[in-house]
Amino acid sequence: MKIILKTCLLAVFSMGCLIGQAQRKNIIVSKELSANSEMLKVKMGAAWYGKIMKLKFGDYKIEKSKKGWTSTNQKSNLLNTKTESKSKSKFTFHLSNKTSDTAIVNAMTNILTKEIHSFELFPNFYLGSDELLSESHFFSSFITLVSNKEEAWKLLIENTYGSEVDYKYEAFLENDERIINIIPISSNRDGKDKRWFPALGYEFVENEQSLCAVQYFGGGAFGLNKNIVWLKSDLEPKMKLILAASMTSLMEFKLQGVE
Numbered sequence: 001m002k003i004i005l006k007t008c009l010l011a012v013f014s015m016g017c018l019i020g021q022a023q024r025k026n027i028i029v030s031k032e033l034s035a036n037s038e039m040l041k042v043k044m045g046a047a048w049y050g051k052i053m054k055l056k057f058g059d060y061k062i063e064k065s066k067k068g069w070t071s072t073n074q075k076s077n078l079l080n081t082k083t084e085s086k087s088k089s090k091f092t093f094h095l096s097n098k099t100s101d102t103a104i105v106n107a108m109t110n111i112l113t114k115e116i117h118s119f120e121l122f123p124n125f126y127l128g129s130d131e132l133l134s135e136s137h138f139f140s141s142f143i144t145l146v147s148n149k150e151e152a153w154k155l156l157i158e159n160t161y162g163s164e165v166d167y168k169y170e171a172f173l174e175n176d177e178r179i180i181n182i183i184p185i186s187s188n189r190d191g192k193d194k195r196w197f198p199a200l201g202y203e204f205v206e207n208e209q210s211l212c213a214v215q216y217f218g219g220g221a222f223g224l225n226k227n228i229v230w231l232k233s234d235l236e237p238k239m240k241l242i243l244a245a246s247m248t249s250l251m252e253f254k255l256q257g258v259e
Helices: 002-023 031-035 237-255
Strands: 037-041 055-057 060-067 071-076 082-096 102-116 119-122 125-127 131-145 148-161 168-174 179-186 200-206 209-217 228-232
Touching: 031 037, 031 209, 031 228, 055 237, 060 237, 082 237, 102 237, 131 237, 148 237, 168 237, 200 237, 209 237, 228 237
Parallel strands: none
Antiparallel strands: 037 228, 055 060, 060 082, 071 082, 082 102, 102 131, 119 125, 131 148, 148 168, 168 179, 179 200, 200 209, 209 228
16 A cells, blocks of 8 residues: 555656646747746637637737638549648637737638558558658738738748658748748757757747747647747737737647648
């Protein structure tokens, strides 16, 4: 009985240590952003049928949303050794803050995949190989404010990889006058997070100044403290709302399980 109790206590202690360690290992944002922003934990609300998850952080929350069906088209040759697939999904939402303004967001994800597959000539005897030739993930998010619908922002991400293509990653938020780079960051930026799965997120940088950051995965086996937001305090309210809407669209994008 003592041995069992001791084992249970040790297991609880170990789990507590792991949770505590995970909580201390968020993505590493720039020192300037860390010093001039508040770390806001994102509350994950329910996701009803045809709706996206009702995210909320600080003064910002999703008021209403709509999530479309994911449509997939695939074609292949006669022996199914070459396949091409296209997948498309859409979602929209309204994000409000404590002022009377609201951001309207329309987002779309497109995934294009080309693969080759081995052919089973006899039982357990295959000809050819299985290979990912190319896969491209395109995410676009178009953002306007109710207070000024003429000023439109667009967030674009492209991630392409495979044996027949050069790797490409590009991500930015822009309007007619400004462009803000979106940079992937993690909790292992300085090499001190030795977990197999570090925390992951994005930082928004304009002219070498960090404006905001979002963590969409908390790292470790369970991704504890998954969603966190940092938003620079001295930005004007309109820009804060644009950035908050952009980060919210990225969190939903990642909730779809897209790389």
